[in-house]
Amino acid sequence: MREEIGQSQFLIVICSPDSAKSEWVEMEVSHFLTLRGHEFVIPVIIKGTPYAKDAVDECLPLSLLRTEVDLLGISFAGQSKEQVLLKTVSALLDIKYDSLYDRHRRRQRRQRMVAATVATVMFVIVLTAALFSIMQWNRAEQRRAEAEQLLNYLLLDLHPKLQQFGRLDILESVAEQSREYIDYISTDVRDPIDAIQAISLRRNMAEVYQSVGKLENAETLHLKNISVLKKLEQIDPKVGIIHLLKGEEHQALASIRKTEGRFQDALHETPMKEKLK
Structure with a gap:
């Protein structure tokens, strides 16, 4: 002592x-x-x-x-x-006590702000969990439509807001959990509406991956879309929307490959009229 x-x-x-x-x-x-x-x-x-x-x-x-x-x-x-x-x-x-007390109060305010941010993040996570719970236990058409609408909101509308706070990792987690569901609703290309809806969701996911620098994941999703569109094209070659969507997917692939420095591969994805320009 x-x-x-x-x-x-x-x-x-x-x-x-x-x-x-x-x-x-x-x-x-x-x-x-x-x-x-x-x-x-x-x-x-x-x-x-x-x-x-x-x-x-x-x-x-x-x-x-x-x-x-x-x-x-x-x-x-x-x-x-x-x-x-x-x-x-x-x-x-x-x-001085007053000076220390002021510092302490400022620190408490910062802690409350952090707590509010954490609460918001947790709300998004809980919302996402609820979404996938709906997907797993209730496949009714109305529920599925609500789930797809919410998924589009999370992947598209919420994207710029979370990007502003540097929390795109939340969207990345949503995208990872979404892949199994999106593949499920697009397995049967005999239903073009389902397949095109899945293509739209998958494209939103690819945009999230591209935002966080996971270009390989984004490329895989665009390739999957092109594969589905080719199957739809074989069923009905005269549907113009399919050719339009396929062109957009090839353009997205070209953009990713340019970012990676794969200019020859990017040129391969560019439509002939664009190459001539």
């Missing part, structure tokens, strides 16, 4: 009538005062009164009572634990 006290810059004394009568507390305080001055002692009063007229109420150890300077101490009376802690820290760091 003497070694520990000798290595300490400050001594925080928890003061009460009981500690004032303690032989061990008196020995520790007395030893510290022989090494350092009273200005390095911080009395924290939890009960009793310093310099009390009645010895029964006295809370300061005898060594502190004998010092020539009055030690008012930090009292719990009428104060919260937070205030007592801040006053103790202000004494340790030699910082």
